[in-house]
Amino acid sequence: xxxxxxxxxxxxxxxxxxxxxxxxxxxxxxxxxxxxxxxxxxxxxxxxxxxxxxxxxxxxxxxxxxxxxxxxxxxxxxxxxxxxxxxxxxxxxxxxxxxxxxxxxxxxxxxxxxxxxxxxxxxxxxxxxxxxxxxxxxxxxxxxxxxxxxxxxxxxxxxxxxxxxxxxxxxxxxxxxxxxxxxxxxxxxxxxxxxxxxxxxxxxxxxxxxxxxxxxxxxxxxxxxxxxxxxxxxxxxxxxxxxxxxxxxxxxxxxxxxxxxxxxxxxxxxxxxxxxxxxxxxxxxxxxxxxxxxxxxxxxxxxxxxxxxxxxxxxxxxxxxxxxxxxxxxxxxxxxxxxxxxxxxxxxxxxxxxxxxxxxxxxxxxxxxxxxxxxxxxxxxxxxxxxxxxxxxxxxxxxxxxxxxxxxxxxxxxxxxxxxxxxxxxxxxxxxxxxxxxxxxxxxxxxxxxxxxxxxxxxxxxxxxxxxxxxxxxxxxxxxxxxxxxxxxxxxxxxxxxxxxxxxxxxxxxxxxxxxxxx
Amino acid sequence: xxxxxxxxxxxxxxxxxxxxxxxxxxxxxxxxxxxxxxxxxxxxxxxxxxxxxxxxxxxxxxxxxxxxxxxxxxxxxxxxxxxxxxxxxxxxxxxxxxxxxxxxxxxxxxxxxxxxxxxxxxxxxxxxxxxxxxxxxxxxxxxxxxxxxxxxxxxxxxxxxxxxxxxxxxxxxxxxxxxxxxxxxxxxxxxxxxxxxxxxxxxxxxxxxxxxxxxxxxxxxxxxxxxxxxxxxxxxxxxxxxxxxxx
Numbered sequence: 001x002x003x004x005x006x007x008x009x010x011x012x013x014x015x016x017x018x019x020x021x022x023x024x025x026x027x028x029x030x031x032x033x034x035x036x037x038x039x040x041x042x043x044x045x046x047x048x049x050x051x052x053x054x055x056x057x058x059x060x061x062x063x064x065x066x067x068x069x070x071x072x073x074x075x076x077x078x079x080x081x082x083x084x085x086x087x088x089x090x091x092x093x094x095x096x097x098x099x100x101x102x103x104x105x106x107x108x109x110x111x112x113x114x115x116x117x118x119x120x121x122x123x124x125x126x127x128x129x130x131x132x133x134x135x136x137x138x139x140x141x142x143x144x145x146x147x148x149x150x151x152x153x154x155x156x157x158x159x160x161x162x163x164x165x166x167x168x169x170x171x172x173x174x175x176x177x178x179x180x181x182x183x184x185x186x187x188x189x190x191x192x193x194x195x196x197x198x199x200x201x202x203x204x205x206x207x208x209x210x211x212x213x214x215x216x217x218x219x220x221x222x223x224x225x226x227x228x229x230x231x232x233x234x235x236x237x238x239x240x241x242x243x244x245x246x247x248x249x250x251x252x253x254x255x256x257x258x259x260x261x262x263x264x265x266x267x268x269x270x271x272x273x274x275x276x277x278x279x280x281x282x283x284x285x286x287x288x289x290x291x292x293x294x295x296x297x298x299x300x301x302x303x304x305x306x307x308x309x310x311x312x313x314x315x316x317x318x319x320x321x322x323x324x325x326x327x328x329x330x331x332x333x334x335x336x337x338x339x340x341x342x343x344x345x346x347x348x349x350x351x352x353x354x355x356x357x358x359x360x361x362x363x364x365x366x367x368x369x370x371x372x373x374x375x376x377x378x379x380x381x382x383x384x385x386x387x388x389x390x391x392x393x394x395x396x397x398x399x400x401x402x403x404x405x406x407x408x409x410x411x412x413x414x415x416x417x418x419x420x421x422x423x424x425x426x427x428x429x430x431x432x433x434x435x436x437x438x439x440x441x442x443x444x445x446x447x448x449x450x451x452x453x454x455x456x457x458x459x460x461x462x463x464x465x466x467x468x469x470x471x472x473x474x475x476x477x478x479x480x481x482x483x484x485x486x487x488x489x490x491x492x493x494x495x496x497x498x499x500x501x502x503x504x505x506x507x508x509x510x511x512x513x514x515x516x517x518x519x
Numbered sequence: 520x521x522x523x524x525x526x527x528x529x530x531x532x533x534x535x536x537x538x539x540x541x542x543x544x545x546x547x548x549x550x551x552x553x554x555x556x557x558x559x560x561x562x563x564x565x566x567x568x569x570x571x572x573x574x575x576x577x578x579x580x581x582x583x584x585x586x587x588x589x590x591x592x593x594x595x596x597x598x599x600x601x602x603x604x605x606x607x608x609x610x611x612x613x614x615x616x617x618x619x620x621x622x623x624x625x626x627x628x629x630x631x632x633x634x635x636x637x638x639x640x641x642x643x644x645x646x647x648x649x650x651x652x653x654x655x656x657x658x659x660x661x662x663x664x665x666x667x668x669x670x671x672x673x674x675x676x677x678x679x680x681x682x683x684x685x686x687x688x689x690x691x692x693x694x695x696x697x698x699x700x701x702x703x704x705x706x707x708x709x710x711x712x713x714x715x716x717x718x719x720x721x722x723x724x725x726x727x728x729x730x731x732x733x734x735x736x737x738x739x740x741x742x743x744x745x746x747x748x749x750x751x752x753x754x755x756x757x758x759x760x761x762x763x764x765x766x
Contacts, residue, residue, distance in 0.1 A: 414703050
């Protein structure tokens with residue numbers, strides 16, 4: 001049998017691309033040149049996505065290098081761009097809501113006053129809350145720190161023989177390292193907030209107090225879900241992913257032995273507490289199982305319901321630029337046949353209350369507006385801070401937990417002050433960042449090199465003659481050194497920027513020449 | 520009036536034209552402008568990094584140089600902010616308090632003290648984008664920042680609109696920090712530079728030929744960023760425009 005002749009164009013299709021005729025219409029052409037490598041014509045098995053940049057490298061109590069993690073975040077331009085634009089969009093929506101309310105600044109002033117008043121009478125209002133909650137049939141527990149909180153919750157769960165717990169998002173439980181603790185005692189925790197669930201499945205901390213997975217692209221989520229709940233790794237359709245997650249999580253919610261929520265506001269006069277969500281997941285967590293446990297930071301107290309009206313009007317407008325959260329759920333007491341527990345947690349708060357320059361950080365209502373507006377946060381990602389709280393509010397809260405570990409954070413700011421202006425409770429965040437820098441130097445928590453450099457600068461700048469000599473030398477250096485000396489790895493300015501053009505002369509010498517150096 | 524001219528360290532070293540324009544501009548209004556030759560810096564670099572103790576001697580020197588003037592004027596907001604709001608490493612004597620209270624940034628001085636109503640010598644037939652340094656905007660209150668629900672005002676715009684032929688363009692994020700931030704620009708250089716790239720690109724998209732600012736520090740950073748990524752935009756200090764520079 002003789003072989004069937006192959007038509008010329010068919011034959012081309014079978015040949016290795018490098019052997020094809022240069023006139024082959026199928027050849028892959030980019031920018032006018034034919035690509036000759038086999039790789040150029042082969043498609044990857046799966047579309048390549050930019051890998052998600054991971055957060056700061058945390059080693060015990062060693063200082064977290066936020067700048068290093070931020071640089072890695074910037075090296076993932078798709079992530080950085082999405083992150084910056086998404087959060088800037090929230091800031092703009094917040095601005096639109098603000099412009100719709102003539103009384104906005106008055107509300108901020110009121111909210112700040114309510115919080116300051118409460119914090120300066122905290123013992124009184126906590127006592128009121130406890131008494132009223134008890135008379136509503138709620139079990140009230142007190143926890144001095146994270147360990148006590150975790151043990152208390154574990155104790156309640158043990159008493160009920162609970163093996164699984166559904167919970168809504170709570171920064172306080174993040175602060176307490178609650179999930180790892182529960183894992184260590186063999187209790188399964190299921191996060192019910194979608195973003196928080198994504199982060200839980202990815203074994204990653206929340207990167208933002210309101211939108212915990214905001215640093216992830218949907219392709220990142222597809223990858224996480226493919227590994228954990230078996231979705232199609234190539235399908236990153238948002239509806240598909242949300243639906244798959246719902247299908248996977250609903251049965252766990254329905255079967256859970258206990259539910260847990262955080263708290264946005266706890267009202268002293270009524271002994272009730274309020275949780276704000278957009279997914280209704282706090283209601284699921286609180287109402288599906290018979291047992292509801294709420295973790296409440298002691299700074300969440302407000303005196304009366306009328307104060308809630310002020311704060312609720314500010315919260316979601318500041319956070320997401322929406323007038324109100326989809327759900328504002330008030331919890332008063334256990335339902336028939338059920339049990340309700342609240343754990344009032346200090347975990348460093350009363351110590352912070354005693355810090356003259358930093359106590360007003362306790363006014364924070366965790367809206368995240370300072371993060372959304374922060375130009376550094378938007379370009380670094382929340383995980384670069386290596387702490388429970390990231391962004392501007394993190395810079396002033398984290399060092400109260402561990403001054404050494406978070407000693408770099410107050411320097412991750414341009415002190416631009418936008419954070420303080422968007423803060424619905426008027427915390428002077430940027431002034432506290434500045435004050436933390438002074439505090440950390442006092443506590444010797446800054447690198448020796450910086451210390452030496454600042455000492456030298458202080459010496460030089462207070463001695464005019466030495467200073468003039470140094471300026472003259474630096475001028476000469478800038479004018480005559482070859483480019484590669486200036487743009488080396490050690491010169492941080494020149495790494496991503498051109499250095500200033502050296503002028504012919506300084507103002508100082510111009511003045512001597514043209515104004516005769518008269519005093 | 521007898522004015523002390525404070526030329527911040529980096530303006531002296533890198534932007535003498537800004538110092539010269541400030542000097543000449545103040546003289547146009549008939550003031551005696553004195554440049555104390557022993558001046559160095561306001562001490563902000565140390566204080567901003569938490570090293571308040573190391574800034575005491577420099578602050579004392581500043582007070583020695585600038586005591587006894589009707590006003591001290593500087594073409595840079597952050598230095599003025601330091602002197603006015605954070606200058607507390609040195610003992611707060613009557614002299615220190617007087618110098619702190621009389622130190623003004625150039626735009627403030629022209630707008631609030633001199634109350635200038637015309638710059639007849641100034642022509643700038645170009646499209647410019649205004650950059651307010653964050654500290655000038657939010658600490659010295661040069662203008663209403665976009666975060667606040669307050670009536671609009673802008674001191675630099677009040678002055679610039681008196682310049683013949685000038686045309687303004689507005690970037691999409693007018694108040695966004697450009698990323699300079701003093702030593703932040705070196706310690707967090709990657710984030711700082713990215714903020715600068717975004718800032719100059721925003722101005723370029725808005726159609727600015729020039730970025731004008733009351734603060735040479737931001738301009739120094741933005742120019743370095745623009746040159747690195749090839750954004751064809753020019754930078755000029757407000758003192759130069761108000762003093763009659765045409766390009």
